[in-house]
Amino acid sequence: MKFKSLTKFALCSVAALGLSGAAMAESHGGKVKIGMITTLTGGGAGIGADIRDGFMLAMDQAGNDNIEVVIEDDQRKPEIAVQLSDKLIQSEKVDILTGIIWSNLALAVVPAATAQGKFYLSPNAGPTQLAGKGCHENYFNVAWQNDNLHEAAGAHATASGFENAFILAPNYPAGQDALTGFKRLYEGELAGELYTKLGQTDYAAEIAQIRASGADGIYFFLPGGMGISFLKQYADSGIDLPVVGPAFSFDQGILQAVGEAALGVQNTSQWSKDIDNETNKAFVETFQAAYGRLPSLYASQSFDTANLILSAVAKADIADQDAFREALRAADFASVRGDFRFGNNQHPIQDIYVREVVKEGEIYTNKIIGPSLTDHQDVYAAECAL
Amino acid sequence: MTTILFFEQLLNGLQFGVMLFLMAAGLTLIFGVMGLINLAHGSLYMVGAFAAAAVAGWTGSFALALVASLAAAAMFGAIIELTIIRRLYARxxxxxxxxxxxxxxxxxxxxxxxxxxxxxxxxxxxxxxxTVMLPGGIQYSLYRLTIIVIGLIVAAGLFLLISKTRVGMRIRAGENDREMIGALGVDISVLYTLVFALGAALAGLSGALVGAIQSVEVGMGEPVLILAFVVIVIGGIGSIKGALAGAILVGVTDTMGRTLLPILFGTFMEASSATAVGSALASMAIYILMAGVLLYKPTGLFGEA
Structure with a gap:
């Protein structure tokens, strides 16, 4: 009897130890918890849906039971994003954060998250402030530094003979990065430069200024619903100047809502559905099969982000942060963009293409017409101490 | 800035104002008659736009789409009034x-x-x-011109409805004394449903008209709702005349602010920081206007204390 209770006691303690061991393992050994903060309601919800779906597609394909993803909706509001990141870090105890679309939200969340020893992998926003002096060993950007696609657009505008361009973008960090980026490689004159309000939907005043400015071309960065509104109103304004933009103004999610008004417009992107490699073909096919729509560049970016995380999880235990960071830095995964590597500031060095909006059957989409910049790296990398 | 551009921007401001009026008229009517703050007014605007987009997609007819937006918004307005809103009047x-x-x-x-x-x-x-060529050489979007005309027709119609018809008389009576009009034998609950559906229909129409030149998406109503509240506060809560004046004031201030402020700052600042500062200040312009109006007329331009 006594013996029995003793064994029982021993068994219990072993079990208890085992349990605490298991509990430890949950936060360290093997298991990885990812917190995704993205925009799922309000303006820009389509972009958030693409980020989420691209990410979860890669996760489902990997079928790794040791990874758990918690998804939260930031409603495109910085204060809510901050609350969510506190909640994810403190009560959900996530190891990795990802998902933010908007640079103003990223700037509110990322520095605090990395300071608390969490990894942040950006599937979209790449504000200047986090690429140069403010770079951090735990912050990786899998998409681009904000300026990149705009630099490509500037180069393309110069190549297509713009000499007096009118440029506009919303007044928020990514909008400022956009115009700075465009001007870096654009060699002509500026007929005008405008910042609009973030979330603005009526562009009559801006279009009137464009008409009066004597510009020979327009460059605009207006993601999501803002781009839809601008393009529809521009098409209806009777102005017939060539338009160039970054892919955000012409992504798959908004083209159907813009319709014919976008046909033939050239835009710059690091990804397109017709980039010729096996990973990309499989991505486009499986995404379409799973969700019944074509993926956008946002979906491609979060798909890459998820695959990067998966590649690092396969190589290193997240409890060993240094090893995990090295594994991320190696970027040893098959990207839908083809070649992919990180620069010293942990932002991509990649090719950027020029695409044109075309109609395939009933669907408006983009087609690559040529390279714009190859092996392009952002200029802030030099200021980063990493 | 040329005179032509100046007048074109005035027209843009007028068009924006007329759009806001369609939203604000319903909001102020509902507040004036029922004393209800209806935050869901923006949702009815969205319902109108989605109904229009769906019907335009099926039938290809814009006229039918407008009818659908009116009908759908009025219907949803009446439904939520009957099921939910009417429990809130006394709260x-x-x-x-x-x-x-x-x-x-x-x-x-x-x-x-x-x-x-x-x-x-x-x-x-x-x-x-x-576009059409207006006298004076202004090239202006025909659709925006149509919006201005529709908005002004609706405004005139509302004035006639409120000042010349029996329903309008009851609405005015309801604004003055809710209990008394009920005691005089007017079926107040039918009147309330009617006013609510009318306000909802106006919001739906405005959603459909705007949807054609903007993006029809979930959450499109909330930014407009905030502006509509600014409009009725400036105009005086409960006053249709105030809503029209407030809407045009807000529309013109916002549009002119967006154009003129960056130019103004550009006279003494470097171009790119002038646009940044100017546009930041422009987005505050209407709130500054609201604060200014409230300072001198705490009940709004046409409000009664």
Missing amino acids: DHLDQVLATFALILIFSEATRWVFGSFPLFLNVPDALSG
């Missing part, structure tokens, strides 16, 4: 705000559930696309 404003805020969430999620997260396609009809 205080905080309860009304909470309940109608919940309605925003319900409408948004339901719309996402039916139509998905991605923006819908709704375009300007061919007959109204392109």
Whole structure:
């Protein structure tokens, strides 16, 4: 009897130890918890849906039971994003954060998250402030530094003979990065430069200024619903100047809502559905099969982000942060963009293409017409101490 | 800045104002007659736009789409009045705000559930696309001109309805003394449903008209709702005349601010920081206007204390 209770006691303690061991393992050994903060309601919800779906597609394909993803909706509001990141870090105890679309939200969340020893992998926003002096060993950007696609657009505008361009973008960090980026490689004159309000939907005043400015071309960065509104109103304004933009103004999610008004417009992107490699073909096919729509560049970016995380999880235990960071830095995964590597500031060095909006059957989409910049790296990398 | 551009911007401001009026008229009518703060007004605007986009997609007719937007918004307005809103008249404003805020969430999620997260396609009809040459050499969008005309017709219609008809008389009586008009034998609950549906229909129409040149997406109503509240506060809560004056004031201030402030700052600042500072200040312009009006007329331009 006594013996029995003793064994029982021993068994219990072993079990208890085992349990605490298991509990430890949950936060360290093997298991990885990812917190995704993205925009799922309000303006820009389509972009958030693409980020989420691209990410979860890669996760489902990997079928790794040791990874758990918690998804939260930031409603495109910085204060809510901050609350969510506190909640994810403190009560959900996530190891990795990802998902933010908007640079103003990223700037509110990322520095605090990395300071608390969490990894942040950006599937979209790449504000200047986090690429140069403010770079951090735990912050990786899998998409681009904000300026990149705009630099490509500037180069393309110069190549297509713009000499007096009118440029506009919303007044928020990514909008400022956009115009700075465009001007870096654009060699002509500026007929005008405008910042609009973030979330603005009526562009009559801006279009009137464009008409009066004597510009020979327009460059605009207006993601999501803002781009839809601008393009529809521009098409209806009777102005017939060539338009160039970054892919955000012409992504798959908004083209159907813009319709014919976008046909033939050239835009710059690091990804397109017709980039010729096996990973990309499989991505486009499986995404379409799973969700019944074509993926956008946002979906491609979060798909890459998820695959990067998966590649690092396969190589290193997240409890060993240094090893995990090295594994991320190696970027040893098959990207839908083809070649992919990180620069010293942990932002991509990649090719950027020029695409044109075309109609395939009933669907408006983009087609690559040529390279714009190859092996392009952002200029802030030099200021980063990493 | 040339004179032509100046007048074109004035027209743009007028068009924006007329759009806001369609929203604000319903809001101020509902507040004036029922004493209800209806945050869900923006949702009815969204319902109008989605109904228009859906019907335009099926039938290809913009006229039918406009009819559908009116009908759908009026119908949903009447339904929520009958089921939810009428329980709120006797409650205080905080309860009304909470309940109608919940309605925003319900409408948004339901719309996402039916139509998905991605923006819908709704375009300007061919007959109204392109531009016309106005006297003085202003090239102006025909569709925007149509919006101005429709808005002014609606404004005139509302004035006639309120000042010349029996229903209008009852609405005015309801604004003055809710209990008394009931005691005099007017079926107040029918009147309330009618006013609410009318306000909702105006919001729906404005959603459909705007949807053709903007993006038809979930959550499109909230930014407009905030502006509409600014309009009725400036105009005086409960006053249709005030809503029209306030709407045009806000529309013109916002548009002119967006154009003129960056130019003004450009005279003594470097170009790119002038646009940044100017546009930041321009987005505050209407709130500064509101504060200024309230300073001198605390009940708004046409409000009664």
